[in-house]
Amino acid sequence: MIAFVRGPVAAIGVDNAVIEVGGVGLQIQCDPGTLAGLRPGQEARIATSMIVREDSLTLYGFADDDAKSLFELLLTATGVGPKLAQAALAVLEPDQLRHAVATEDLAVLVKVPGIGKKGAQRIVLELKDKIGLPTRAVTGRPLQAQEAWRAQVHAGLVGLGWSPRDAEDAVTAVSPLAADSPNPSVPDLLRAALRALSKA
DSSP states (O other), X not given: OOOEEEEEEEEEOSSEEXXXXXXXXXXXXXXXXXXXXXXXXXXXXXXXXXXXXTTEEEEEEESSHHHHXXXXXHTTSTTOOHHHHHHHHHHSOHHHHHHHHHTTOHHHHTTSTTXXXXXXXXXXXXXXXXXXXXXSOOXXXXXXXXXXXXXXXXXXXXXXXXXXXXXXXXXXXXXXXXXXXXSXXXXXXXXXXXXXXXXX
């Protein structure tokens, strides 16, 4: 089990980062919030959870150990796989997720793409006694899809070598394309942003 990795950030993609550890580049699947805190060339420490399948070994990365622990707890719920667990932590902060499960707030849980009402009920039923209470007062609101795509596209552009300022300008330029969709396509918006930057 690889509990965490530490090393310089070699690359940042739309949904992953490559961290150089001992001359080896480890690709780690990360949520937008984790990616937003990384900068190419700078050293980073990412808490990781390894998922072993017959045909793959995949590292999932998190900004801290708390998010990692919650990810692994979510995986114990029936029907929750790594992608869904990571999506939950991309949309909800750890304490927002704890609060939603502890208070049986299904309306918050179904904001996560892939979790319907029955899935939310199952998560509450199976995890309510395990997840614990929020460690601090829950503030803010869930990261909506309209906000999530911005972080992902921005991180993708920075990972491809554009400056944060140029990336922000490109995100602003493609915002009208995302305005009409409740779930904007990040790959399509990233391509549109790259086209905008190439014309600039």
